[in-house]
Amino acid sequence: MxxxxxxxxxxxxxxxxxxxxxxxxxxxxxxxxxxxxxxxxxxxxxxxxxxxxxxxxxxxxxxxxxxxxxxxxxxxxxPPVPGLPFDPYRGLLYSPDALYDGLAKGGYEATPDARAYRWFQETRTNGDAFASMLRALHDDAVSDALDELLVGAGVVGVMGGHATARGSAAYTAAARLGRTLARSGLTVATGGGPGAMEAANLGAYAAPYSDPMLDKACELLASVPSFAPSVSDWALAAFTVRERWPDGGGSVSIPTWFYGHEPPNPFADHIAKYFANALREDGLLARSTAGVIFLPGAAGTVQEIFDSTTPNYYGSRGGPVPMVLVGRDHWTRELPAWPLLRALAADRPMESRIALVDTVEEAPAELARLSAK
Incomplete structure (x- = not known):
């Protein structure tokens, strides 16, 4: 150069x-x-x-x-860097077809997504400054492309556990939530993985179709309830749904190769995949300008609740964004995040922007109510 x-x-x-x-x-x-x-x-x-x-x-x-x-x-x-399974200079976000190219012929292990994860596993701890630079270049380019995509959009984050199985009532409820949010004009954004995240992206994909389409899609997907033991079968089932209903609605997902054993779901049309999980976590919440809905989850979802709470508490991103926690028993008894969140919010501007509801069906109306304050 x-x-x-x-x-x-x-x-x-x-x-x-x-x-x-x-x-x-x-x-x-x-x-x-x-x-x-x-x-x-x-x-x-x-x-x-x-x-x-x-x-x-x-x-x-x-x-x-x-x-x-x-x-x-x-x-x-x-110049281009030869031999890489990803483009560190990319100007656009990923699509499902780009990450899963070669899935039908060679299985998941042959896809760019799997190859990028293997490269990451090989280089993340070897101290190679060149590999670190390539990861940083890639992630910065992804952030730039994501910002360009979301200019002027009302983005609502949907957080939830990766273990929510296809075919379960919780999965179907999360899918209907994504559909309702998308039909209201919001851009649905998730962490991009399986479980509740996939369900919300699926719901947004189903938004342009009549209601029975989503029920049928959920039935088809239930034949492969999880990405374990076969990511290939899990992903192929999703592409079968996309092929049957090819004109789905748009949404965003923000997964990471840090958790590369969890594959990205194929229902978001724009995928911002990162190597650095810290950038991914903060970037997802920072871009959820219309609020965040937290479905029942475990450690990752708890982390996301308080990652969202901190800027709301200090006002570091301007006015507080709405936060809706779904599942009263889950968030007050099983994992009692709600009492702590409410205590932190007391006498602060964010106090009027948090809510706890019993069911997924209540969440969209509660989000709208908080947004109007």
Whole structure:
């Protein structure tokens, strides 16, 4: 990587597709642009003709002559990294098809998702600064893409346990919750894994269809209730539902390879998958600007309750966002998070933004009530 300048000029906007690249070239200049993971092998003539001063090319394949020319213009060129099972410079979020490519032929172990997890397991503790840098680049690019996607959206987080089995009453209730929230115009966001998280994303996917579709989908999925012992069978069942009803609604999921033994569910159309779980946890809650609904869960869900409580308590993200806990017995007797949450909220602005309800069916109306305060 070479550049005659000592500093990187201010960005002139991101380019994340060939169409955007062609548009920029037609406008006459690439000056200051950030080009992310766009294959420019067939755009040699355009690169030779355009002014690329101050541009930054992140993981963009290009002909050697074109690369030399843009460097001479003063561009920074970060080449693709060979042999990686992921793109550290990616400009867009993942799709289910991208993470599960090759599932039908080679099983889950052949997919990009599984290969990225194996790479992470191999490099996370070996002290390799280069691998750490690649993970950081990837996660920052994912955060950037997620922020771009959610501009202006009312995002509601749905948190809950990964152990909620397909075919259970709790799974169906969580799916109906996701459908209700999506139909109200909110963007459903989950931690992206199986269980209650998958159910909420499934509900949002079912939102454009008539009500019987979701019941039928839940019946089909119940034949493979868990990702154990076979992630392949679990994921294939989900893709069977997607193929039968291909025009599902959108939602967001934010999983992590830190818990790579839990696969991402295929029902969110936009998947922000991270290597760093801390970034993933905080990022999910920080982006849930319309509130968070906490379904019954265990340690992970308890952590999420108090990760959400802390900024509400201190006001570090502005006004408190609504928090609705579902399951009175669960949150007062089994895992008594509610009494502590209520004690923390006393005499603070967040006090009017927390609620405990008995059933999932009550949660949307309670969220709306808290949001109106």
């Amino acid at each position: 070479e550049n005659p300048d000592e500093s990187i000029p201010a960005p002139g906007g991101e380019i994340e597709s060939l169409a955007e690249f062609d548009e920029a070239v037609a406008a006459g200049s690439l000056t200051g642009r950030r080009v992310q993971s766009v294959d420019l092998t067939d755009r040699g003539a355009a690169l030779l003709a355009a002014d690329a001063s101050g541009a930054v090319f992140l993981g963009c394949p290009m002909e050697p002559g074109a690369a030399a020319k843009v460097r001479a213009d003063g561009a920074f060129v970060f």
